Amino acid sequence: MKIFITGATGYIGHSLSIKLAELGNTVHALVRNPQSAYIPQHPNIHLFTGDIGDRSSIARAIKGCEQVFHVAGFTKLWARDKKLFYEINVNGTKNVLDEAYENGVKKLVYTSSCAVFGPSYKDPLCEKDPRIISFGNDYDLSKYICECLVKEYAHRGLFAIIVNPSKVYGPGIITHSNPITQIIMRCLKKQFVFLPDYKDVLANYAFIDDVVSGHLSAMQRGTSGERYILGGENFSYNAVFSILKEEIEDAKLVKISSALMKGIGWIELIKNKLTGIEPAFTPSIIGRFTKNAAFSSKKAINQLDYCITPFRVGIHHTITNLKKINHV
Amino acid sequence: MSKTYYTLITGASEGLGKAFALECAKRNMNLVLVALPHSGLHELADFIQRNFSVSVHVFEKDLSDPVSCHELFSKVQKQQLHLQVLINNAGIGSTISFGEGSIELYEKQIKLNVLATTIITRLFLDNLEHNTPSYILNVGSMASFFFLPKKQVYGGTKSYIHFFSKSLRKEVKRDGIHVSVLCPGGINTNLAVTLLNKTGTWLSKLSIMDPEEVAPIAINGLLKGKAVIVPGMLNNFFMLLDKLLPEYIKTMITNYGMKKMKPDDQYSRLLRKRVAA
Numbered sequence: 191m192k193i194f195i196t197g198a199t200g201y202i203g204h205s206l207s208i209k210l211a212e213l214g215n216t217v218h219a220l221v222r223n224p225q226s227a228y229i230p231q232h233p234n235i236h237l238f239t240g241d242i243g244d245r246s247s248i249a250r251a252i253k254g255c256e257q258v259f260h261v262a263g264f265t266k267l268w269a270r271d272k273k274l275f276y277e278i279n280v281n282g283t284k285n286v287l288d289e290a291y292e293n294g295v296k297k298l299v300y301t302s303s304c305a306v307f308g309p310s311y312k313d314p315l316c317e318k319d320p321r322i323i324s325f326g327n328d329y330d331l332s333k334y335i336c337e338c339l340v341k342e343y344a345h346r347g348l349f350a351i352i353v354n355p356s357k358v359y360g361p362g363i364i365t366h367s368n369p370i371t372q373i374i375m376r377c378l379k380k381q382f383v384f385l386p387d388y389k390d391v392l393a394n395y396a397f398i399d400d401v402v403s404g405h406l407s408a409m410q411r412g413t414s415g416e417r418y419i420l421g422g423e424n425f426s427y428n429a430v431f432s433i434l435k436e437e438i439e440d441a442k443l444v445k446i447s448s449a450l451m452k453g454i455g456w457i458e459l460i461k462n463k464l465t466g467i468e469p470a471f472t473p474s475i476i477g478r479f480t481k482n483a484a485f486s487s488k489k490a491i492n493q494l495d496y497c498i499t500p501f502r503v504g505i506h507h508t509i510t511n512l513k514k515i516n517h518v
Numbered sequence: 519m520s521k522t523y524y525t526l527i528t529g530a531s532e533g534l535g536k537a538f539a540l541e542c543a544k545r546n547m548n549l550v551l552v553a554l555p556h557s558g559l560h561e562l563a564d565f566i567q568r569n570f571s572v573s574v575h576v577f578e579k580d581l582s583d584p585v586s587c588h589e590l591f592s593k594v595q596k597q598q599l600h601l602q603v604l605i606n607n608a609g610i611g612s613t614i615s616f617g618e619g620s621i622e623l624y625e626k627q628i629k630l631n632v633l634a635t636t637i638i639t640r641l642f643l644d645n646l647e648h649n650t651p652s653y654i655l656n657v658g659s660m661a662s663f664f665f666l667p668k669k670q671v672y673g674g675t676k677s678y679i680h681f682f683s684k685s686l687r688k689e690v691k692r693d694g695i696h697v698s699v700l701c702p703g704g705i706n707t708n709l710a711v712t713l714l715n716k717t718g719t720w721l722s723k724l725s726i727m728d729p730e731e732v733a734p735i736a737i738n739g740l741l742k743g744k745a746v747i748v749p750g751m752l753n754n755f756f757m758l759l760d761k762l763l764p765e766y767i768k769t770m771i772t773n774y775g776m777k778k779m780k781p782d783d784q785y786s787r788l789l790r791k792r793v794a795a
Contacts, residue, residue, distance in 0.1 A: 272716075311569040320562045322540055324706045324728040331712070338709075 194218045194255040194295075196242055196286060197262030198235070199228035201367040202301060202358060206259060206402050211235045218251045220262075228363050242282030248289045257409060258298040260286045263336075265329070265367050267475050268468070272328045279332040280339070287343045287350070297349045299409050300340045304356040304394065304419060305330040309481035314394075314424055316486045317354075317417050326474055337417065344415035351412035353405060356421040356485050360398030360504055361511035370395065370430075374508055377434065377441035378516070386476070387445035388427040392484040395430070396422040397504035400497060407494040418494060423501045424484040430501075437505050451476050522573070523649060524599045526550040528581060528638065529608030531557035533707030534657065537729035538605055541737055543570040550575045550599060552590060552608070575599065581608050582630040584637055591641040602649045603740070604642055606635040607657045609675070611707070613668045613714065624671045631675035636682065643690070650694025655740045656683045658699045660753060663760055664772050676701075680746075687745060696743045700736045703753040705729055721774065725752045 193210055197203035198219035211217050211234035221229060224237045240247020242262050252258065264278035283300070290298050308321040308330070325331040337352055344350040359370035366372075376383045404420035412418060425433075435441055455476045458469035490496035499507075525542050529535040531553035539551055543566045553559045555578040563574040577593060579586035594601070610627045612619065635656060646652040659676040661669045683699035690697060704726040706712040715726045732749045739747035748754050760768065 311565075313568045318561045319565050320536060320558055322565075323730045325712065331709075334709070 191257065192216045192218065192255040193257045193259065194220070194252045194290075195259045195261060196220050196248075196282075197260070197301070198230050199223075199226050199363075200261060200263075200265070201362055201365045202355065202398070202401060202405075203259075203261035204228055204230050205362045205398055206261060206405055207235055208232055209402050209406070210259075218255055220248060220251045228365070242285055243278065245285045245289060248285055249293070252289050252293050252295065255293070256296045258286065258290045258295050259301070259405060259409070260290075260298060261301040263301070263333070267327060267329055267478070268472055269328075270462075270466070270468070275328040275332040276335075279329075280335050283336040283339055287339060287348065290350075291343060291346070291348045295348070297351070297409055298340075298343075299351050299353060299405055299412070300336065301405070302337050302340075302352050302354045302417065303330075303333050304354050304421065304483065304485055306334045306337060306354065307419075307483075307485070310392070310484045311482070314484040314486040315419075317419055317489055326477065341415055349414045351408050351414060352417035353408050353412075353490075354417055354419045355401045355404075356394035356396045356419070356483070358396050358398055358401050360508050361515075362398055370505075371508055371512070373434070374438065374505070375512055375516070377438045377443065378509070378512055380440070380442065382442045382444060384444050384446050385427070385431065386451045386479060387447050388480055390426045390428065391480060392424050392426055392482040393430075393479075394421040394424050394483060394485040395501055395504070396420055397499040397501075397507075400499050404490060404494065404496050407496065408490075411494050413493070418490040418496070419485050419487050420490055420496060421485040421487040422498050422504070425501060433502060433505060437502070437509055448476070448480060521600045521649065522548060523602035524548045524550050524573075524575070524594075525603035525605065526552065526594070526601055526642070527605045527607055528552045528634070531559045531562060533711075534702075534705055534729045534732060535605075535607040536562060537733035538607060538737070539566065540730070541733040542603075543572050543574075545737070546570070546572055547603065548573045550577065550594060550601075552577045552579065552581065554578065554580055581634040581638070582610075582626050584629075584633060587634055587637040587641065590638070594642075594645070600649045601642055601645045601652070603653045603655070604639065604646060605655045605657070606638060606679075607655075608634060609657060610672075611711065612672050615668055616670050619671070627671055628675055631672075632678050635679060639682075639686070643695075646695050647690075647693050652695050653740050654683075654686075654695060654697045655736060656697070656699045658683065658701045660701050660703045660748065660756070662701060663757065664768070666772050684745060696740070698736075698740045698744055698747055700732075700739070700747045700749070702727065702732050702736075702749050703756070705732055721771075725750065725756070727753075 193215050195207050198207040199221055207217050207219055207230045211232035217235045219235055220238050220240045222241050224239055238251035264274055307315050308323050340350050340352055364371055373383050401420050408418055452473055455471055455473040459472050462469045525547045527535055527538050530539045530551035559576050563576045566574050577590050581587055609631045656679050658679040661673040662676040662680040680699055683697050687697035704715055706728050727750050735749040736747055748757055
């Protein structure tokens with residue numbers, strides 16, 4: 191089958207396009223730079239130079255494709271120009287949806303994010319839960335508007351499904367979307383890693399292989415207009431900290447108090463205002479990590495046969511993989 | 519046997535009403551939530567019952583129809599719920615030139631903001647009187663103090679709420695009912711408004727608050743028996759300026775504050791289309 195994919199040079203898109211190619215599909219990947227180091231390499235993957243901001247480039251790549259995985263997005267949490275989130279995510283998604291609709295694509299899966307749900311309270315959040323606080327940053331808001339758009343097209347008759355991965359980790363290319371793997375890599379290289387000390391704050395960790403399979407089964411079995419959380423286990427930062435310590439011998443993990451982190455965030459923000467240098471993080475990004483973000487993947491488990499790899503197993507697998515590739 | 523008390527919140531599915539519902543649930547207050555059908559009210563009630571130990575009743579009706587207000591009242595009476603707090607929050611906002619707005623919009627706005635608040639308060643007055651000390655919180659707006667362009671009808675309805683609340687307050691105080699009026703500035707109440715708020719000038723953007731910031735301030739003020747609650751430091755500063763500055767300077771400021779507001783922002787338009795569909 192011919193499948194169109196965007197975001198093939200990103201963390202999820204890279205693994206997903208290789209999986210699709212290995213399954214014997216012809217993959218049409220829309221990439222901005224065919225020379226990028228993150229290009230997925232497989233004979234079944236055909237590169238189309240373009241951009242989701244440019245409809246004609248999408249039109250060329252989508253021709254003859256039955257399915258679409260729209261994974262691309264502007265995934266940073268901070269940008270000098272806030273408009274980028276809306277131009278790339280919202281307009282880009284609208285372009286992909288328009289082309290998919292006009293070219294008679296049979297099914298489309300849109301990769302959203304658990305960021306649209308916001309923080310959780312006591313119970314892990316599920317798909318139909320209300321958002322309990324306002325949208326604090328433009329990334330989350332732009333992804334939410336994209337979901338509204340996808341639902342609108344589903345309403346119009348395009349078979350479109352939304353998936354919401356949580357914090358994804360595991361083997362694959364190392365980008366800012368894959369911080370856990372970045373941390374493991376530094377630990378293996380015996381470099382110091384500074385982690386904020388949020389103790390009991392919960393987050394959800396999804397293993398990349400699960401997320402890729404989740405995308406495939408959403409395409410196969412998902413209901414149009416519905417969304418599915420593709421997550422993993424919920425753990426406190428403390429628990430993740432101890433698991434990493436146990437799994438990696440003499441890992442140099444250092445906890446930093448959250449007050450200090452916030453202070454540094456403010457300094458970074460002021461530095462940015464004065465010098466224009468991109469901040470490493472901002473107080474609002476820190477704020478994001480100080481609230482529980484526990485999720486339940488029950489709907490995907492029940493309806494898509496989604497499987498969760500236990501966090502320890504996933505971490506172990508990631509470490510083995512990194513050691514093999516990097517000879518550390 | 520001690521009574522189980524309830525807090526009734528209208529317009530509870532989104533924005534400030536949802537924030538009120540969550541804030542009251544955090545304070546272990548049982549809830550009667552009212553909002554439009556298909557607005558996610560059942561999902562909110564389910565979320566609250568899973569996460570907090572309070573009882574939640576749900577009523578889905580369009581309160582701009584007076585018949586619905588009476589139906590709400592009979593339902594609450596039939597279930598013998600004792601109201602201790604009434605939050606009249608449901609309302610329709612708008613930022614539109616008078617000539618561009620439709621008559622239907624103005625009619626609905628007046629019916630919901632003015633008429634529904636009046637009818638519901640009147641209907642539940644006896645119930646509240648039996649459960650004193652009890653509280654009524656009406657959601658007004660800072661727009662009732664400043665004569666903003668593009669807010670003619672909206673500001674008018676909120677001026678009514680302001681007048682109604684302060685006047686009623688004097689009347690029912692001796693019965694043990696405390697009436698407060700909340701007068702917030704801009705709030706990110708829903709997605710379209712959030713996007714609209716992003717288009718304003720730095721001054722208006724700076725004064726925008728999130729519903730979850732406003733709700734606790736409002737409930738604290740209500741329980742303390744404050745007459746008028748203005749949330750946010752900057753908004754309070756504006757109120758102070760209002761007392762100090764001459765009229766022509768205030769006009770300059772309000773005109774500047776509203777200048778860049780673009781209700782036809784492309785993303786809002788996308789969303790409005792969706793709502794209409």
